[in-house]
Amino acid sequence: xxxxxxxxxxxxxxxxxxxxxxxxxxxxxxxxxxxxxxxxxxxxxxxxxxxxxxxxxxxxxxxxxxxxxxxxxxxxxxxxxxxxxxxxxxxxxxxxxxxxxxxxxxxxxxxxxxxxxxxxxxxxxxxxxxxxxxxxxxxxxxxxxxxxxxxxxxxxxxxxxx
Numbered sequence: 001x002x003x004x005x006x007x008x009x010x011x012x013x014x015x016x017x018x019x020x021x022x023x024x025x026x027x028x029x030x031x032x033x034x035x036x037x038x039x040x041x042x043x044x045x046x047x048x049x050x051x052x053x054x055x056x057x058x059x060x061x062x063x064x065x066x067x068x069x070x071x072x073x074x075x076x077x078x079x080x081x082x083x084x085x086x087x088x089x090x091x092x093x094x095x096x097x098x099x100x101x102x103x104x105x106x107x108x109x110x111x112x113x114x115x116x117x118x119x120x121x122x123x124x125x126x127x128x129x130x131x132x133x134x135x136x137x138x139x140x141x142x143x144x145x146x147x148x149x150x151x152x153x154x155x156x157x158x159x160x161x162x
Contacts, residue, residue: 018045024105028136029084029129040077041086043068044101054090054108054117059098085132090117104128 020041024030033041043066044056058078060071068074078101081087085104093099100117102108110121 027133029133036077037080053106054102056101057098085128
């Protein structure tokens with residue numbers, strides 16, 4: 001009864017949501033992405049329905065509706081996500097078929113009829129992003145990001161901490 005009331009009053013959001021674990025967001029693979037790569041990751045997340053991982057399409061026709069204005073920028077962002085291991089190709093596109101992709105922190109789903117994949121559905125996520133993060137961390141000469149504590153509002157000590 002309470003859920004129905006919230007929905008009627010317009011206080012409850014309807015629809016799906018896109019879950020990205022904080023371990024992915026804190027990984028070197030994600031932190032080294034450009035803003036375009038992060039934008040494409042979120043735009044592909046908008047296509048995710050909870051049962052269609054492996055059936056995500058960054059085709060120009062779809063992405064133009066999401067505000068992408070350059071095919072080259074879209075292609076570079078896609079290549080960046082593939083290099084970082086956050087996406088993997090589940091179907092190679094060709095004549096009259098688009099390429100399809102999957103998030104690597106989720107298992108690949110069986111999908112719907114007519115959308116055949118080049119890979120088999122999985123029960124466990126590939127975790128490719130984790131292996132790529134380890135490679136990036138080994139090759140990086142910079143130290144990892146360390147979060148500084150928030151300064152107190154105690155007069156001159158707070159100003160000197162900045």
